[in-house]
Structure formats: structure tokens, C-alpha cells
Amino acid sequence: MKKNLLKVRVMDFITSIAILPLLFGCVGIFSLFKLLQYMRMKAYIRNAVVIITGATSGLGRECARVFFAAGAKLVLCGRNREALEELTRELAASRVTEVQTHKPYIVTFDLADPGAIVAATSEILQCFGYVDVLINNAGISYRGAIIDTSTDVDKRVMETNYFGPVALTKALLPSMIKRRHGHIVAISSIQGKISIPFRSAYSASKHATQAFFDCLRAEMEQYEIEVTVISPGYIHTNLSLNAITADGSKYGVMDKTTAQGRRPMDVARDVLAVVGKKKKDVILADLLPSLAIYLRTLAPGLFFSLMASRARKEQKSKNS
Numbered sequence: 001m002k003k004n005l006l007k008v009r010v011m012d013f014i015t016s017i018a019i020l021p022l023l024f025g026c027v028g029i030f031s032l033f034k035l036l037q038y039m040r041m042k043a044y045i046r047n048a049v050v051i052i053t054g055a056t057s058g059l060g061r062e063c064a065r066v067f068f069a070a071g072a073k074l075v076l077c078g079r080n081r082e083a084l085e086e087l088t089r090e091l092a093a094s095r096v097t098e099v100q101t102h103k104p105y106i107v108t109f110d111l112a113d114p115g116a117i118v119a120a121t122s123e124i125l126q127c128f129g130y131v132d133v134l135i136n137n138a139g140i141s142y143r144g145a146i147i148d149t150s151t152d153v154d155k156r157v158m159e160t161n162y163f164g165p166v167a168l169t170k171a172l173l174p175s176m177i178k179r180r181h182g183h184i185v186a187i188s189s190i191q192g193k194i195s196i197p198f199r200s201a202y203s204a205s206k207h208a209t210q211a212f213f214d215c216l217r218a219e220m221e222q223y224e225i226e227v228t229v230i231s232p233g234y235i236h237t238n239l240s241l242n243a244i245t246a247d248g249s250k251y252g253v254m255d256k257t258t259a260q261g262r263r264p265m266d267v268a269r270d271v272l273a274v275v276g277k278k279k280k281d282v283i284l285a286d287l288l289p290s291l292a293i294y295l296r297t298l299a300p301g302l303f304f305s306l307m308a309s310r311a312r313k314e315q316k317s318k319n320s
């Protein structure tokens with residue numbers, strides 16, 4: 001009995017001695033892999049020509065900061081030149097020592113104006129000769145009941161969130177195909193995966209975005225062009241303040257959900273990492289929205305009931 005116990009202890013000792021180096025080896029290989037991945041990511045962005053739409057505020061502005069610090073040659077887009085110039089001054093004044101930084105180039109255009117998109121693309125290509133990464137970030141949200149919403153409002157949201165990015169992407173694709181190099185990023189939303197009540201136009205525009213860029217990814221693989229769709233949850237930006245309502249007027253309210261959202265700087269860092277790793281489709285949200293996506297797929301009936309009850313509650317609180 002005693003002899004057996006000793007035998008077991010000796011065996012345990014030998015096993016633990018053998019396992020320890022194996023464990024350390026695995027951790028070492030994993031750390032090395034992570035380091036290589038990090039270095040490759042940095043090299044991918046350094047000196048790359050990166051277009052960011054909607055760089056005047058919120059997530060776009062923070063993306064500009066992190067991509068600038070990573071050494072990208074930025075093309076900052078928006079409608080407000082003054083805001084873009086102020087951002088450029090801010091970036092120039094920031095101290096980044098790790099990599100060589102580049103003064104951003106500013107292009108102003110309205111995504112709802114197809115002619116302006118074509119002109120902007122020619123200007124960018126004339127100036128840089130090529131584009132490495134396009135980040136379709138600009139967007140507007142909407143609040144309203146379908147029954148009260150004019151079709152003009154639906155079109156306005158679709159133009160900014162869907163047709164604009166599609167036109168900009170198409171204008172850049174030929175030069176990317178020629179180089180067999182390029183990366184198109186679409187900032188979608190959790191609402192590109194599930195629809196919640198009183199967001200019809202916004203959610204439809206984001207579902208269309210998801211569908212278009214999924215299709216583009218498949219068609220572009222043969223040209224080695226990457227396509228990434230990023231679906232964030234709530235972010236603390238001006239999105240709800242800038243949202244439009246059923247009659248096209250500005251909503252102008254900082255919603256609690258927006259105010260309690262993630263810091264745009266943190267989301268921008270995630271965007272940089274996701275782009276650097278060339279991920280195809282990423283959800284950047286808490287557990288509940290992610291679970292809601294699974295629920296929509298696995299138990300649609302239950303998901304629809306939950307959304308209907310949410311609509312009833314919201315309607316009731318609006319009426320009272």
C-alpha cells in the first residue's frame with residue numbers, strides 16, 4: 001500500500017516536471033506569436049494612405065487620432081472644413097515619438113452628393129496616387145415610428161449611410177484592383193445585425209451595409225482586397241444628438257444609451273487592431289447585444305416578441 005502511494009507520488013512529480021517546460025514553451029510561443037502579429041499590424045498601417053470619412057466628430061475623430069499615431073498618411077473627410085482643420089492642428093501638436101507621422105490631407109464633401117464623391121476621389125488619387133485603406137465611418141441615425149416617417153427621411157438616411165459609402169468604395173475600387181492591394185472598412189452597427197423598434201431607416205441602412213460589404217468581400221478576394229465590417233454597440237458620441245426624426249428635423253437629445261456607451265477612443269483602438277489584423281466581420285459590443293444577435297438567429301419568434309413588447313412600452317411612455 002505504502003509502496004503504491006510512493007509510486008503515485010513519484011509519477012506525479014515526473015509528470016509535473018514534464019508539464020512545466022511544456023507550459024512555459026506554449027506561453028512563450030503564444031507571446032512570440034502575439035508580438036509578431038502586433039509588429040505586422042503596425043507595419044500594415046505605418047505610411048499607409050488611409051481615408052476616414054466622418055472625421056469631424058465621434059468615432060471618426062478618434063480613429064483619426066489612433067491611425068495618425070500609428071503613422072498613417074491620413075485623408076480626413078467630412079462636411080465641416082473648420083472642424084477638420086482644427087483636428088489637423090491638434091494632431092500636429094500631439095507628441096508621437098514611436099513612428100514618423102504625416103500631416104493629414106483634408107477633403108470636404110457631402111456623402112449624399114454623388115458628384116462630390118467622384119470629385120473627391122479624383123482629388124485624393126491625384127494627390128496620393130493610391131489608397132491603402134478606406135474607412136467608411138460617417139453616418140447619421142434616426143428616431144421615429146415608421147407610420148409617421150416620410151420616405152424622404154428614409155432616403156436621406158440611406159444616402160448618407162449606404163449609397164454614399166457604396167459610391168465612394170466603387171470610385172476607389174479600380175485603382176485598388178489595379179494594384180491588387182487595398183482594404184475597405186465599413187463601420188456598421190449592432191443594428192446592422194438586428195432591428196430594434198423606432199430605428200427603421202437607420203437599421204435598414206446598416207443591414208444594407210452589412211449585405212453589400214459581405215458581397216464585396218467575396219468578389220474582391222481574387223484581387224487580394226480586404227473587406228472588414230465592424231458592428232459596434234453604443235458609443236458615447238454625438239450620434240443621437242445629430243439623429244434625424246420622422247419629419248427630418250434634428251432629434252437633438254443625448255440619449256442615455258449613447259451617454260452610457262463606450263468611449264470613442266477605446267472603440268477607435270479596437271478599429272485599428274481589427275484593421276491591422278485584417279479581420280472580416282467583427283462585433284464590438286457588450287454581452288447583451290451579442291446575445292440578442294444569437295437569439296434573432298436561433299429563436300426568432302422569441303426575439304420578435306421581445307421587440308414588440310419593447311415597441312409597446314416605448315410607445316406608451318411617449319404617449320404618457
Ligand SMILES: NC(=O)C1=CN([C@@H]2O[C@H](COP(=O)(O)OP(=O)(O)OC[C@H]3O[C@@H](n4cnc5c(N)ncnc54)[C@H](OP(=O)(O)O)[C@@H]3O)[C@@H](O)[C@H]2O)C=CC1
Pocket residue numbers: 053054055056057058059060077078079080083109110111112137138139140141160187188189190231232233234235236237238239240242258261
Ligand atoms: N455612437 C454610437 O452609439 C454608434 C455609432 N455607430 C456608427 O459609427 C459611425 C460614426 O458615428 P458617431 O461618431 O457615433 O457619430 P457622430 O454624429 O459623432 O459623427 C458622425 C460623422 O458623420 C459625418 N456625416 C454625417 N452626415 C454626413 C454626410 N451627409 N456627409 C458626410 N459626412 C457626414 C459627420 O460629419 P459632419 O461634420 O459633416 O456632420 C460626423 O463626422 C456611424 O456610421 C454610426 O452609425 C455604430 C454603432 C454605435
Ligand SMILES: CCCCCCCCCCCCCCCC(=O)OCC(=O)COP(=O)(O)O
Pocket residue numbers: 141142189190191196199202232233234239240243255257258285288289291292295306
Ligand atoms: C439569451 C438571452 C438573450 C437576451 C436578449 C434580449 C434582447 C435585448 C435587446 C438588446 C438590444 C440591443 C440593441 C443594441 C443597439 C446598439 O448597440 O446600437 C448601436 C447603434 O448603432 C446605436 O445607434 P442609436 O441611434 O440607436 O443610438
